[in-house]
Amino acid sequence: QVQLVQSGAEVRKPGASVKLSCKASGFSFSIYVMHWVRQAPGQRLEWMGWIHAGTGNTKYSQKFQGRVTMTRDTSASTAYMELSGLRSEDTAVYYCARVFTKGPPDFWGQGSLVTVSS
Amino acid sequence: DIQMTQSPSTLSASIGDRVTITCRASQSITKWLAWYQQKPGKAPKLLIYDASSLESGVPSRFSGSGSGTEFTLTISSLQPDDFATYFCQQYNSYSSYTFGQGTKLEIK
Numbered sequence: 001q002v003q004l005v006q007s008g009a010e011v012r013k014p015g016a017s018v019k020l021s022c023k024a025s026g027f028s029f030s031i032y033v034m035h036w037v038r039q040a041p042g043q044r045l046e047w048m049g050w051i052h053a054g055t056g057n058t059k060y061s062q063k064f065q066g067r068v069t070m071t072r073d074t075s076a077s078t079a080y081m082e083l084s085g086l087r088s089e090d091t092a093v094y095y096c097a098r099v100f101t102k103g104p105p106d107f108w109g110q111g112s113l114v115t116v117s118s
Numbered sequence: 119d120i121q122m123t124q125s126p127s128t129l130s131a132s133i134g135d136r137v138t139i140t141c142r143a144s145q146s147i148t149k150w151l152a153w154y155q156q157k158p159g160k161a162p163k164l165l166i167y168d169a170s171s172l173e174s175g176v177p178s179r180f181s182g183s184g185s186g187t188e189f190t191l192t193i194s195s196l197q198p199d200d201f202a203t204y205f206c207q208q209y210n211s212y213s214s215y216t217f218g219q220g221t222k223l224e225i226k
Binding site: 035037044045046047050059061095097099102103104105106107108109110111 | 150152160161162163164167168173205207209212213214215216217218219220
C-alpha cells in the first residue's frame with residue numbers, strides 16, 4: 001500500500017537548520033511530484049514548495065525562497081526538505097505529500113513536528 | 119497569491135444533517151480546487167478534487183460543486199466519523215498552492 005513515512009520530531013534553536021525526510025513506498029516514486037506543506041499551531045496549512053522526484057526540478061514558495069532546499073534520493077525513494085535560519089514562527093508540523101500531474105496532493109505523510117525554541 | 123476564504127469557521131450540526139461549507143477564491147481558479155478532511159493529530163485526507171470529483175474510497179455522501187471563484191462541499195447526511203476540520207485548497211498554478219483557513223465541524 002501507499003506509504004509516506006516521515007522522520008521524527010526535531011527541536012532546534014533559532015538560527016539553526018533542520019532537514020526532514022519523507023520515505024515513499026507502494027508507488028512509483030519517480031513519476032510523482034513531492035510537495036511540502038506545514039501547519040503552525042492554530043494556523044492554516046501553508047504550502048512550501050515541491051520537487052519532481054524524477055527530474056529533481058523544484059519550485060519554492062516565494063515566502064521560503066532562500067531558506068528552503070528540497071532534494072530527493074531516487075535510489076532510496078526519499079524526499080528531503082531542509083529549512084535554514086529557523087525562527088520561532090517556524091514551529092509547525094511539516095508534511096510531505098505526493099502529487100501526480102496537475103492534481104492536488106492525494107496522499108500525505110504523517111507529519112514531522114519541528115519546534116524552534118531557545 | 120490567490121487567497122482562499124472559507125465559511126463558516128465553525129459549524130455545529132447533528133447526525134443526519136445536511137451541511138454545506140463554502141470556499142471562495144480571490145480570482146478564478148476554474149475547477150482546480152480540492153477538499154480535505156483532517157482529524158486532530160492526523161494528516162489531511164483528500165475527499166474531492168477538480169471541484170467535484172470524488173476521491174476513490176470516499177463515501178458518496180460527500181460532494182463538491184462550483185467553478186471559477188465559488189465552491190461548496192456538501193455532506194448529505196452527517197455520520198459520527200465526519201466530525202473533523204475541512205480545508206479547501208486551490209492548485210490553479212504550479213507555483214502557488216493555497217489553503218482555506220478551515221471549517222471545524224462540531225457535534226451539536
